[in-house]
Amino acid sequence: MYNFPIEKEKEKEKEKSFFILTEKLEKLEAEINFLYDQMPFGSYSLAADGTFASVDSHVLSWLASTQEELIGKKKLGDFLTNNSQEKLRTESAIAARSEFSGIELDLLSKDGAIRHISLSTSGLRDAAGQLLSCRYIMFDMTPNKQAQEKLRIAATALESVAGICITDPDGVILQVNKTFTRLTGYTGQELRGKSVQLLSSQSVEQENYKLIFDAIRSNGHWQGEIHERRKDGHPFVGWLNIAAIKPAPGIVSYYVGFLYDITHSSAQEEIKRLAFYDSLTQLPNRLHLENRLIRVLAKLPQSGLRGALLFIDLDNFKTINDSKGHAAGDQLLIEIGERLRHSVRHEDTVARLGGDEFVVLVSDLNASEVEAARQAMAIGREILTSLAQPYQFLDCEFTCTASIGVCMFEGGESPKALLQNADMAMYQAKKGGRNSLCFFNEEMQIAVASYSKLEQELRCALREHQLEVYFEPQLNSEGKIIAAEALVRWRSPERGMILPNDFIKIAEDTGLIIGIGLFVLQTACDQIKAWEKDARTRDLQIAVNVSARQFLQVDFVSLLIDVITTSGINPARLKLELTESMMHDIEATSEKMESIKKLGVSFAMDDFGTGYSSLSSLTRLPLNQLKIDQSFVHNMLLKPSDAIVVQTIIGMAHSLNLEVIAEGVETQEQRNFLLLNGCALFQGYFFSGPLSICDFEALLFRQKSSHSS
Ligand code: C2E
Ligand code: CA
Ligand code: CA
Numbered sequence: 259m260y261n262f263p264i265e266k267e268k269e270k271e272k273e274k275s276f277f278i279l280t281e282k283l284e285k286l287e288a289e290i291n292f293l294y295d296q297m298p299f300g301s302y303s304l305a306a307d308g309t310f311a312s313v314d315s316h317v318l319s320w321l322a323s324t325q326e327e328l329i330g331k332k333k334l335g336d337f338l339t340n341n342s343q344e345k346l347r348t349e350s351a352i353a354a355r356s357e358f359s360g361i362e363l364d365l366l367s368k369d370g371a372i373r374h375i376s377l378s379t380s381g382l383r384d385a386a387g388q389l390l391s392c393r394y395i396m397f398d399m400t401p402n403k404q405a406q407e408k409l410r411i412a413a414t415a416l417e418s419v420a421g422i423c424i425t426d427p428d429g430v431i432l433q434v435n436k437t438f439t440r441l442t443g444y445t446g447q448e449l450r451g452k453s454v455q456l457l458s459s460q461s462v463e464q465e466n467y468k469l470i471f472d473a474i475r476s477n478g479h480w481q482g483e484i485h486e487r488r489k490d491g492h493p494f495v496g497w498l499n500i501a502a503i504k505p506a507p508g509i510v511s512y513y514v515g516f517l518y519d520i521t522h523s524s525a526q527e528e529i530k531r532l533a534f535y536d537s538l539t540q541l542p543n544r545l546h547l548e549n550r551l552i553r554v555l556a557k558l559p560q561s562g563l564r565g566a567l568l569f570i571d572l573d574n575f576k577t578i579n580d581s582k583g584h585a586a587g588d589q590l591l592i593e594i595g596e597r598l599r600h601s602v603r604h605e606d607t608v609a610r611l612g613g614d615e616f617v618v619l620v621s622d623l624n625a626s627e628v629e630a631a632r633q634a635m636a637i638g639r640e641i642l643t644s645l646a647q648p649y650q651f652l653d654c655e656f657t658c659t660a661s662i663g664v665c666m667f668e669g670g671e672s673p674k675a676l677l678q679n680a681d682m683a684m685y686q687a688k689k690g691g692r693n694s695l696c697f698f699n700e701e702m703q704i705a706v707a708s709y710s711k712l713e714q715e716l717r718c719a720l721r722e723h724q725l726e727v728y729f730e731p732q733l734n735s736e737g738k739i740i741a742a743e744a745l746v747r748w749r750s751p752e753r754g755m756i757l758p759n760d761f762i763k764i765a766e767d768t769g770l771i772i773g774i775g776l777f778v779l780q781t782a783c784d785q786i787k788a789w790e791k792d793a794r795t796r797d798l799q800i801a802v803n804v805s806a807r808q809f810l811q812v813d814f815v816s817l818l819i820d821v822i823t824t825s826g827i828n829p830a831r832l833k834l835e836l837t838e839s840m841m842h843d844i845e846a847t848s849e850k851m852e853s854i855k856k857l858g859v860s861f862a863m864d865d866f867g868t869g870y871s872s873l874s875s876l877t878r879l880p881l882n883q884l885k886i887d888q889s890f891v892h893n894m895l896l897k898p899s900d901a902i903v904v905q906t907i908i909g910m911a912h913s914l915n916l917e918v919i920a921e922g923v924e925t926q927e928q929r930n931f932l933l934l935n936g937c938a939l940f941q942g943y944f945f946s947g948p949l950s951i952c953d954f955e956a957l958l959f960r961q962k963s964s965h966s967s
Contacts, residue, residue, distance in 0.1 A: 300396045308333045317396055320375070322368045334394075339364045339372070346377070357381055357392075362399065374399040421517035427510045429454045429471070441496070441519050443489030454515075457486065470500070473552045474513065476672055478502045481533060482549060483520070495521045536610040538588055539595035547609035547617055551673040554621045558669030562625045566634035568618040569663040569680035570598070570641065573692040575614035578656055589651050590658060601644045602637060617680070623666075628705045629767055631666055631697065635706050638662045638695040646693060659693035666702060713768050715750065716761055720773050724749050727781040728948035731957065732801070732919060735938040739958055741799040741833070743941060744782045745948045746774060766807050775808040776817065783825035785951065786832065794962050795955075801833040801862060806840040815853055822857065829858035835885065836861060838869025848879050855880045862919070867903055877914060884911045886937070888922025895927060908936045 300316025310328040318324065321337050335343050342363040349361045359378040366372060376397040382390045421438030425431050431449045439446055442457060449456070455467070473480040481499040488494060497520045503512040534546040542550070554565055572594065579587035591614065598608045598616055607619040620637060623630035642660060649656040663683025665676050679698040687696035697703040719725055726749055729742035748756040765771040782800045789795035808814065822829050834854070841847055851861060862883035863876075867890055886907050893900040904920075911918035920932045923942030932940065946957060 298398050300398075301393050302334075302396070303391065303393050304333075305330065310334075316398075320365060320367070320373055320396070320398065337365050337367075339366050374403045421519075423449075423454070423515040423517065425454055425513045425515070427513070429513070431456075432512070438517060441488070441494070441517055442486075443492070448489075469552055469556055470498075472556065473549060474500055474502055476552070476674055477548060478504065480549070481545070493521075494519055536612075539592050539610050541595050541599070541616070542607055542609040544609065544611045547607060547611070547619060548673055548677075550607050551619060551676065554619065555667065555669050555671060555673060555676075558621065558667070561622070563621070564623045564625065564627065564630035564666060564668050565619070565621040566623060566630065566637075567665045567667070567676050567680040568620070568634065568638050568641065569665070569677070569684040570616040570618065570645075570660050571662075571684050571688070572614040572645075573659045573661055573688070575658060578658060582652070582654065582656075586652055586654070586656075590649060590656060593649055593651070594645060594658070594660075597644045597647075598641060601641045617677070624767070626763075627666065627668075627702070628709055629763065631664075631702045631706045632709045632767065634664050634666060635695065635697075635710070638664055642693060642695060661687040661692055662695040663687055663698065664695060665698040709764065712761065713764055713770075715752070716748070716764060716768075716770055719748055719750060720770060720777070724751070725774065725777055726950070727778055727785075728950055729785075729800070729954040730941055730948040731946050731954065732939060732941045733945050735933055737945075737961075739798070739961060740939075741801060742954060743801040743835070743948075744778055744785075744803070746778050747948075762805070766805055769807070771805045771807050772811060775803075775805060776821070778802055779818070779821050780825070783821050783827050783832065786827045787825050789831075790827070794959065799831050799833050799860075801835050803835045803864065806837065809836060809840050809847075809850070815850060818854060818859070819857065822859075830860070833860045833862055833882070835864040837864050838866070841869070841875055841879075844875045844878060851880050862917075867907055873910070876910075881914075881916055883917040883919055883939075886918065886920045888942070891920050891922045891928055891932070891942070892924070895931060901931075904932070904937075905935050908932075912936060 295315065297316075300314050300318075300320060302313040302317050303311045305311040309330050310332060311330075313321075313325060313328050318328075321328070323332070335346065338346060342365075346361060346363060349358050357379050361377045363375050363377055364372050365375055376399050378395045378397075379392055380395060381392045384390055421441040422433075422435040423431060423438050424433040431452055431454060434446050434449050439449070442449075444456075470480050470482075470484075479499075479501045481497070484496045484498050486494055486496055497518040499516045499518075501514055502510045503514060505511050534543060534549075535541065536543045551567070558565060575587065575590070578590060591610070594616065595608065595610060598618060602608060602618055602620065606621070607617075609617045609619070611617055618637070618641065620634065623633045642662065645658065645660045649658065661684055663680045663686065665680035665683060667676055683696045683698040687694050690696060697706065726747045728745045728747050730745055731739045732741040732743060734740050746758055746762075748758075748761055750756055762771065762774075765774050779802055782802045786798075786800055789798055811817070822832070836851075855861070860882040861880065862885050863879075863881055864885050865887040866884045867887045884907060886904055890900045890903050890907075894904045895901070908918050910916075917939060918937050919939035919941065920928075920937050921941050923929050923932065923940045923944045925944055928942075929940055929944060949957060
């Protein structure tokens with residue numbers, strides 16, 4: 259009596275857990291059924307007479323029948339093709355007690371379609387091994403079969419035409435076809451598992467392979483001509499088309515390469531033209547541009563130069579195309595292509611990306627970022643001017659302007675990103691009013707703007723006589739002033755006194771140096787003439803700096819003769835300072851120098867030691883003086899290596915029978931060291947910086963009087 263409630267509780271507890279268990283089992287069953295439905299297999303069982311005893315939903319749908327139609331009425335054989343019926347009979351006869359696995363059969367459905375299945379049996383046995391029941395498992399192989407068939411057809415079709423090579427993401431060869439082995443001369447066995455590098459090992463174009471892989475990595479594909487050798491060393495020209503197989507963005511699973519032998523192909527040129535050129539304008543297409551860009555980006559870092567992409571989009575092409583018709587539109591695009599080609603140098607690339615978008619790729623701009631940008635801007639402006647000229651065809655006159663986006667590069671960037679940046683800059687240019695140019699980078703835009711402002715001002719300075727010449731004394735070992743270096747100064751009304759380092763470069767880039775150089779030369783000659791009258795100054799020599807650009811002018815010698823004759827000076831009083839940078843063409847330079855030397859003018863090699871002149875080239879030039887660069891003078895007492903350079907230059911000058919002068923001498927110790935080592939000519943702040951002519955003469959006369967007193 260007392261225990262009764264507890265018993266009841268237990269009973270309740272039991273009931274509850276039974277209930278939970280049933281619920282769990284039901285859930286599990288539902289889950290299994292769900293999973294089962296997702297599987298690509300179905301199952302059925304047979305009665306003793308071979309008719310279906312039970313059939314699941316998969317098999318029902320494959321046989322396109324209902325349970326009622328099948329159970330106890332039909333056998334599997336009723337749904338098989340004749341061949342498959344035969345196959346099933348023999349296979350199950352061989353297999354002991356109807357147990358078999360993976361027989362491939364063809365099901366014939368009601369509508370005549372064939373389904374490929376794989377049939378297996380699975381028996382349930384008791385402990386004694388007695389078969390209790392048997393289930394049949396059916397796999398639908400139709401999709402696999404179809405894919406296999408497609409592959410087989412594709413492979414046969416391609417086998418005769420192209421060599422195919424499939425590699426893993428690291429370039430390890432997984433599979434090649436017969437044509438590929440025939441083309442390369444290697445067997446499949448020799449190639450499988452090896453890196454594709456094997457094929458390029460004999461290649462003269464090792465570097466090319468790197469470029470190709472860079473292209474695939476960034477673009478996902480590459481095609482072009484390759485010059486290869488077969489295993490036996492025979493050369494052949496191939497057309498290679500490589501694509502990356504990407505199952506998901508950014509993931510490469512395979513590379514597939516198609517190789518065509520075009521060694522003797524008359525279609526070679528045609529293939530190239532179609533693949534790389536735009537059919538309307540005959541300009542390089544996007545693919546060609548990308549290939550070129552990849553090459554340029556890889557090579558640029560070695561040269562230290564810079565490049566630019568100019569993305570050009572026409573401002574009103576659509577209006578013309580819509581209003582005047584497509585024929586006019588096409589004609590306009592052809593004409594634009596022509597003008598672009600004429601606006602740039604032969605070595606630059608003009609490409610048409612499609613529609614009214616063009617890109618100009620310029621690759622050997624100045625090493626300095628700002629100067630390169632300025633050069634790119636000059637090219638862009640020239641393009642804008644050229645494109646804005648009226649077009650005449652189909653008895654009409656059109657005008658069409660363009661917007662240009664510029665993106666600068668120095669090598670190593672991603673080609674895709676550069677094109678995108680230039681494109682973005684182009685949109686910026688469109689926003690800011692058409693017929694204009696915009697840089698991708700705002701700082702660059704500002705720098706370029708200030709650079710071109712300076713250029714304008716310098717142009718004006720030359721016209722409005724804002725330039726002056728200062729003179730820096732050159733002294734001998736006794737401290738006597740024997741010469742002066744003419745150094746230009748720009749007294750700007752807005753900016754004050756500007757030193758040459760802030761404008762000579764711009765002057766050189768823009769060609770203004772020609773005018774500036776002539777002005778300094780004239781001023782120096784006028785000064786020599788003026789000094790002739792005074793015994794205290796008539797022996798002074800003036801050294802004039804000559805820029806490479808100035809010296810390389812074809813009429814430099816005749817201009818010099820003009821100035822010398824009009825001023826009527828003794829040419830021996832004039833010295834020209836050249837730099838090692840103009841010694842590239844030693845033949846032409848020495849010839850020009852010889853003809854100047856004949857006039858009686860002498861030469862100094864400025865900034866000596868900073869360039870790369872070889873001793874042999876030095877001996878071939880009619881030089882009179884080496885000028886030790888001030889950087890060595892500055893450091894020679896601090897750095898033993900610079901002291902050695904100074905001593906070497908002095909020794910060199912002596913053995914070549916040349917004068918040697920040290921510039922940038924700032925201390926007594928530097929002067930003493932130089933003198934001790936055999937250099938007896940100096941200039942520098944220790945004696946005096948560059949002076950206006952008044953101050954120079956004042957210093958000179960003060961010195962003269964102290965010397966004579
Ligand atoms: P440079 O030919 O090497 O001229 C020497 C420069 O060193 C001058 O600078 C001078 O003022 C400076 N200098 C002189 N003594 C000392 C010194 O003791 N210590 C230091 N630290 N510097 C000293 P500047 O006048 O500013 O000229 C700079 C450069 O501009 C010149 O270098 C030359 O390459 C160029 N330049 C000047 N005038 C002309 C010209 O008329 N034509 C051309 N083409 N270039 C010129
Ligand atoms: Ca100089
Ligand atoms: Ca110098």
